[in-house]
Amino acid sequence: AQTVTQSQPEMSVQEAETVTLSCTYDTSESDYYLFWYKQPPSRQMILVIRQEAYKQQNATENRFSVNFQKAAKSFSLKISDSQLGDAAMYFCAYRSMLGSQGNLIFGKGTKLSVKP
Amino acid sequence: GAGVSQSPSNKVTEKGKDVELRCDPISGHTALYWYRQSLGQGLEFLIYFQGNSAPDKSGLPSDRFSAERTGGSVSTLTIQRTQQEDSAVYLCASSASGREETQYFGPGTRLLVL
Numbered sequence: 001a002q003t004v005t006q007s008q009p010e011m012s013v014q015e016a017e018t019v020t021l022s023c024t025y026d027t028s029e030s031d032y033y034l035f036w037y038k039q040p041p042s043r044q045m046i047l048v049i050r051q052e053a054y055k056q057q058n059a060t061e062n063r064f065s066v067n068f069q070k071a072a073k074s075f076s077l078k079i080s081d082s083q084l085g086d087a088a089m090y091f092c093a094y095r096s097m098l099g100s101q102g103n104l105i106f107g108k109g110t111k112l113s114v115k116p
Numbered sequence: 117g118a119g120v121s122q123s124p125s126n127k128v129t130e131k132g133k134d135v136e137l138r139c140d141p142i143s144g145h146t147a148l149y150w151y152r153q154s155l156g157q158g159l160e161f162l163i164y165f166q167g168n169s170a171p172d173k174s175g176l177p178s179d180r181f182s183a184e185r186t187g188g189s190v191s192t193l194t195i196q197r198t199q200q201e202d203s204a205v206y207l208c209a210s211s212a213s214g215r216e217e218t219q220y221f222g223p224g225t226r227l228l229v230l
Contacts, residue, residue, distance in 0.1 A: 045221035
């Protein structure tokens with residue numbers, strides 16, 4: 001079974017600085033998807049960024065980028081120019097491309113605080 | 117367009133009562149998922165509907181939990197004889213099709229069982 005591990009329960013960053021959130025996963029599959037979701041206090045899970053495992057190029061969305069290391073099974077999220085609105089829980093998630101397994105497998109999350 | 121909606125936003129019930137939680141997916145999305153988010157267990161998959169196929173119920177924790185999806189759209193998650201350990205946030209998500217599409221989440225229902 002696949003597992004996702006986020007080793008940092010909490011992180012803090014100064015406004016305008018850069019922070020990196022870590023995520024590792026375990027799988028025997030070669031094709032899959034990886035996601036970072038943000039969950040503010042409103043509870044709504046918001047997609048931050050998505051990476052297909054077959055793509056070597058790291059995904060980027062504005063201030064958010066990932067460092068995808070397939071051999072190491074690592075998928076870290078870098079937030080540049082941090083803003084107060086970035087404060088939230090961040091969840092790393094894995095999704096298989098095989099069979100009928102459509103569900104996401106989540107890590108335990110990292111709580112990000114942004115200091116003004 | 118409108119996102120995934122869930123109702124009620126919050127639900128307080130007494131132990132032993134039945135509850136129904138509702139999810140309205142994004143219009144046109146054929147896949148619908150239920151997840152549970154609790155302090156102790158994190159985010160857990162419960163059930164997955166894809167079109168007219170039989171649902172994937174592999175994540176349901178007990179036979180007190182059931183879900184249905186009517187007309188390929190609205191879904192209801194039912195918890196019978198609620199227990200205190202059922203207290204959690206129940207999240208619904210939908211995607212345009214199956215495995216290859218991003219899931220979009222609703223705001224969740226916070227369930228408290230007294």
